[in-house]
Amino acid sequence: MSEKPWDGRFAEKTDRIVESFTSSVAFDRRLYLYDIKGSIAHCRMLAKQSIISDEDASQIVEGLGRIARDIEHGNFELDESLEDIHMNIEARLIGEVGRVAQKLHTARSRNDQVVLDIRLYLRDEVANILNSLTGLRQALVALAKRHIDVIMPGYTHLQPAQPVLFSHHLMAYYEMFKRDRARFKEALKRINVMPLGSAALAGTTYPIDVGYTAKLLKFPEVFANSLDAVSSRDFIMEFLAAASICMVHMSRLSEELILWSSAEFGFVEIPDAFATGSSIMPQKKNPDVPELVRGKAGRVFGNLMALLTLMKGLPLSYNRDMQEDKEALFDTVDTLKVCIEVYEKLLPRLKVNRMAMEKAASSGFLNATDMADYLVTKGMAFRDAHRCVGEVVRYAMDQNKELQDLSLGDLKKFSKAFEEDIFEILTLQQMVSRRVSPGGTAKENVVNAINEAQEALKLEVAEDKSHKRKRKTTS
Ligand code: ARG
Secondary structure, three states, rough: OOOOOHHHOOOOOOOOHHHHHHHHHHHHHHHHHHHHHHHHHHHHHHOOOOOOOOOOOHHHHHHHHHHHHHOOOOOOOOOHHHHOHHHHHHHHHHHHHHHHHHHOOOOOOOOOHHHHHHHHHHHHHHHHHHHHOOOOOHHHHHHHHHHOOEEEEEEEEEEEEEEEHHHHHHHHHHHHHHHHHHHHHHHHHOOOOOOOOOOOOOOOOOOHHHHHHHOOOOOOOOOOOOHHHHHHOOOHHHHHHHHHHHHHHHHHHHHHHHHHHHOOOOOEEEHHHHHHHOOOOOOOEEEEHHHHHHHHHHHHHHHHHHHHHHHHHHOOOOOOOHHHHHHHHHHHHHHHHHHHHHHHHHHHHOOEEEHHHHHHHHHHOOOOHHHHHHHOOOOHHHHHHHHHHHHHHHHHOOOOOOOOOOOOOHHHOOOOOOOOOHHHHHOHHHHHHOOOOOOOOOOHHHHHHHHHHHHHHHHHHHHHHHHHHHHHHHH
């Protein structure tokens, strides 16, 4: 059991169960480097403002540097009874540099300290996520490019509807992940705000320079209201919401890979290195990776719900409930990152079964709309054409045939408008290549989309690199 900073006021020692119940160090330890960076910036600001002496400041900064190295090398045993990472580091600092360490906490509270740490942490993690969403989209584009001409059945209600290019289908996911990236980038604006200096809740009587601390920590913006700064977590909610939406997209992709790799579809094969077998049925190869991604979407949504629920009834400003924000956040960061990474690695190795896709697209009357559109070009109103082709479909079904297998004589029984040129219209290639409307599945559209995507990705890669360089040169 350790001494507490608040011992002066208390007549009794903290109960053991309370120490472990209230402790967060088991999980907030991951913030240690951000805590130290934040403390160093705070300390430099205090010295610049002559709130503490330069000499004290340099002792504190050196001590903090040693602690960072000790934690990194595993030479720091964290003490649960010291509650959280902030107090563990502070206690250690006293051990390192003596009583001068006690000056570090001037004009600061753990309330603004903890939210600073989370913001610094999340800012880095969002940069990583932006990066990996670029990687994931590169994998999708490369796969689309490699299989640019493959035709598959497109579905609505999971019923075969109209043929589409497999590459077009993949590029639909490219668009979803592009918006996800934009959402994280947008969330970053709200994350990247400096809260230090709000102190416990009301600000401080010391002549602090928050702009200077912000500059040291590379924050483009500083909090405007001290109560808001210590008690708001909407920047986390926004991140968790963006992560949840991104997981919806990953989960839908997973669902498709699971379906497509089933014996019934047989459209794709998941590489052996990304599948697992059964302990009892020797023939089986299971899509556990996409299944787990689909499953993990649930816990990511749960983390968003946890935070919304955690915050909804809290009066201003800080309440200890808010300590519960961290595990939800960390779990979502870890889950999202690993899911993106696993797909970045799996997708380039996905085996695509062109024959199976094209065979599936060739039966089941996927060319019925095109037949109706054909009649429209011959002067029939679309609704009449729809009914007429519906009758042709029923006839073909009775005959156990596809539309393209009927003779012109058969077709003419339904409409005089049918001519020999209908058969060209009914081929898979024509059905796809004639859909040239903007964003439609015609190959030229998909090729353009891929080219545009490649340009955009190049810019993102350059941007990510320059960010990384910037971060490196400043730390
Ligand atoms: N461990 C706490 C948290 O994560 C740090 C802030 C504690 N502040 C306080 N007034 N008890 O929220």
